[in-house]
Amino acid sequence: VDPQIMTINQAAGILPARSPATMSRRWxxxxxxMLAVIAVLLFSMTDPYTAGTLSYYLVWVPMALGLCLLWGxxxxxxxxxxxxxGIAAYTYSVASINFGDxxxxxxxxxxxxxxxxxxxxxxxxxxxxxxxxxDTFVSIVTLSTTLVLETFLSxxxxxxxxxxxxxxxxxxxxxxxxxxxxxxxxxxxxxxxHVLAYVLVAAIFAIMLGLVNVLGSRFGRALVxxxxxxxxxxxxxxxTAGIRLVAFVVSAGLAGVSGVFYVAWGEYITPSAMGLxxxxxxxxxxxxxxxxxxxxxxxxxxxxxAISQQLAIFGxxxxxxxLGVLAIIAVYSGRDGLVVAILRRISLWTHRLTNAVVAKRMxxxx
Amino acid sequence: MLIYLYQLxxxxxxxxxxxxxxxxxxxxxxxxxxxxGELITVGAYATAVAAHAGVPLPLAMALAAVVTGLLGAAxxxxxxxxxxxxxxxxxxxxxxxxxIISQGILIVAGPSMEGIGTPLxxxxxxxxxxxxxxxxxxxxxxALLGVVFAVFSLTRFxxxxxxxxxxxxxxxxxxxxxxxxxxxxxxxxxxxAGLAGGLYxxxxxxxxxxxxxxxxxSFVTVVVGGGDVVTGLAAAAAVLGLVQSGLTTxxxxxxxxxxxxxxxxxxVRLQPKGLSxxxxxx
Numbered sequence: 001v002d003p004q005i006m007t008i009n010q011a012a013g014i015l016p017a018r019s020p021a022t023m024s025r026r027w028x029x030x031x032x033x034m035l036a037v038i039a040v041l042l043f044s045m046t047d048p049y050t051a052g053t054l055s056y057y058l059v060w061v062p063m064a065l066g067l068c069l070l071w072g073x074x075x076x077x078x079x080x081x082x083x084x085x086g087i088a089a090y091t092y093s094v095a096s097i098n099f100g101d102x103x104x105x106x107x108x109x110x111x112x113x114x115x116x117x118x119x120x121x122x123x124x125x126x127x128x129x130x131x132x133x134x135d136t137f138v139s140i141v142t143l144s145t146t147l148v149l150e151t152f153l154s155x156x157x158x159x160x161x162x163x164x165x166x167x168x169x170x171x172x173x174x175x176x177x178x179x180x181x182x183x184x185x186x187x188x189x190x191x192x193x194h195v196l197a198y199v200l201v202a203a204i205f206a207i208m209l210g211l212v213n214v215l216g217s218r219f220g221r222a223l224v225x226x227x228x229x230x231x232x233x234x235x236x237x238x239x240t241a242g243i244r245l246v247a248f249v250v251s252a253g254l255a256g257v258s259g260v261f262y263v264a265w266g267e268y269i270t271p272s273a274m275g276l277x278x279x280x281x282x283x284x285x286x287x288x289x290x291x292x293x294x295x296x297x298x299x300x301x302x303x304x305x306a307i308s309q310q311l312a313i314f315g316x317x318x319x320x321x322x323l324g325v326l327a328i329i330a331v332y333s334g335r336d337g338l339v340v341a342i343l344r345r346i347s348l349w350t351h352r353l354t355n356a357v358v359a360k361r362m363x364x365x366x
Numbered sequence: 367m368l369i370y371l372y373q374l375x376x377x378x379x380x381x382x383x384x385x386x387x388x389x390x391x392x393x394x395x396x397x398x399x400x401x402x403g404e405l406i407t408v409g410a411y412a413t414a415v416a417a418h419a420g421v422p423l424p425l426a427m428a429l430a431a432v433v434t435g436l437l438g439a440a441x442x443x444x445x446x447x448x449x450x451x452x453x454x455x456x457x458x459x460x461x462x463x464x465x466i467i468s469q470g471i472l473i474v475a476g477p478s479m480e481g482i483g484t485p486l487x488x489x490x491x492x493x494x495x496x497x498x499x500x501x502x503x504x505x506x507x508x509a510l511l512g513v514v515f516a517v518f519s520l521t522r523f524x525x526x527x528x529x530x531x532x533x534x535x536x537x538x539x540x541x542x543x544x545x546x547x548x549x550x551x552x553x554x555x556x557x558x559a560g561l562a563g564g565l566y567x568x569x570x571x572x573x574x575x576x577x578x579x580x581x582x583x584s585f586v587t588v589v590v591g592g593g594d595v596v597t598g599l600a601a602a603a604a605v606l607g608l609v610q611s612g613l614t615t616x617x618x619x620x621x622x623x624x625x626x627x628x629x630x631x632x633x634v635r636l637q638p639k640g641l642s643x644x645x646x647x648x
Contacts, residue, residue, distance in 0.1 A: 071454075077454045077457065127631050127635060128631075131631070131634060131635040132634075132635075133634050135453060136398050136453045136454070136457065137589060137634065139398070139454075139457060140398065140585045140586075140588075140589050141589070141630065141631070141634070143582075143585065144582050144585060144586055144627055144630070145627065147581070147582045148582065148623050148624060148627050151620065151623055152620055152623075152624070155619075155620055276403075276578055276581065277465070280400075280461050280465075283458060283461070284458070284461075284462075287458050315473075317469040317472045317473050318469075318473070320465050320469045321465065321466050321469045321470060321473075323462070323465060324461075324462035324463065324464070324465035324466040324469070325462065325466065326462075327458050327459065327461060327462030327465070328445060328459050328462040328463070330458075331449065331455045331458050331459045331462075332448070
């Protein structure tokens, strides 16, 4: 259901006791839970190598979902997701190298990483949104931010660039981070292999559930209102800059989650994760997946990563050319994105098919 | 003292040459062209290929501008034309084009190309050596600003372009072929990007990512400059060149870049429409 139509219905007072909003939210929860169960079942059947590859695809999903919130619902196109991804990944790496392994060290490092990325986002977002930077200028400023971060970290090769025991290592990036630990009934277990996969599925389930609830809330509707007509929203008394800032910070936090998972998955991080090509990837995933569809973005992200991975066997350049082509096609295919358009087509076909089958049966019976 | 002045002028001309094509496409058409860096790369490659084939260097650069301009026209007709009034979509689409171009060059021409040496030798400024070619570039940057000003302010074409940008429906009603004007403007912007690539080709290692080195500076200059192409660009390049070369000389390249970003934030905070809006008002 279109959130705006729901708002109009509610305003008109024609909603039943159980509103469509809560109905659709329950349905959404059930659907997400089903997806999560299927994912867990799939993972339980794979060997550790495949589980690792599939985990790699899931690592990027929180960052893409964050951009879906910020761009799809907030109308703010940011190229800065990779900046916050990188800040969190580097913070986590530095902290975990200094604090060593163990559950406590993991939790402290994780907290510091997320605080780091959201705090920088708060600072940058405050200057941008309260400074009157809007529309495409936000895209340029965030793009410049991530590129400057890349430049900065690329030149930290010298021995003077160390924080405690952690060397930043410039262009080559950081390696040798201890494997994170997660709590379990039998005591802490390392976050790798199948454990990482299950934790990722749980985290993405929780994030999507959270986003569904946020988007259905007052805040979510205000965010859409700001996207549709900032001036009108402001006239109606909404703090448009504040609403955008909150969306920006939340999306940065989600990018940070991806950053930490990335380090947990590969135990390395390089400045190129914040480069020009990396910065545009989340945008492509969201465009192809469907700007306002969380499930579409999930499918788009995983699908495109899987395709890129397959093509990368022939060389990265072919995968990137395909991504470029897909970006243009997705823009032409309209606001909904390729994945949503395909899903809709499939559901139309199945609908027609069942209709045809039913009509045939009824014809035979008559 | 003289050497600092030279470095400042060098910086400013880099900003002007690197962003003038982007500024025309953004200022005139409102399209943020993320393939800008790749158009510069194409210009550099075309210049290098022509120069290796024995074409004299200035002619090779002119040739590169023409090639990139044609490419720009093709991009406008094939993709950008359908996306006017959809700024986010044109960002994504031009990024896709940029990716196809840069990776295409990598596939076709390999990871690097034999460079062309810097011509004209060097002279001494006190105890520092200075490349004569870079002095020429400074003059070229100023001349190009003049040419662009003349084309867009004084010629009939310039009046048509500005009319088409200001009120497309009215321009169409008065008999202007607005679609063709858009194509020409985009081609002009692309050609100037290609020319920038050609002009800097003798001073750089020619690799498929060569244009990426221009991207941050050019976008920043355009944002600070605002809508008015020539005055905005000149003012922005002067301010940012001063900030960057000052900080770079005393604190190194990184602080120069960070200072650039902070300068942008400050200008945008004070004057969201860019310096040209402020100049026009005062």
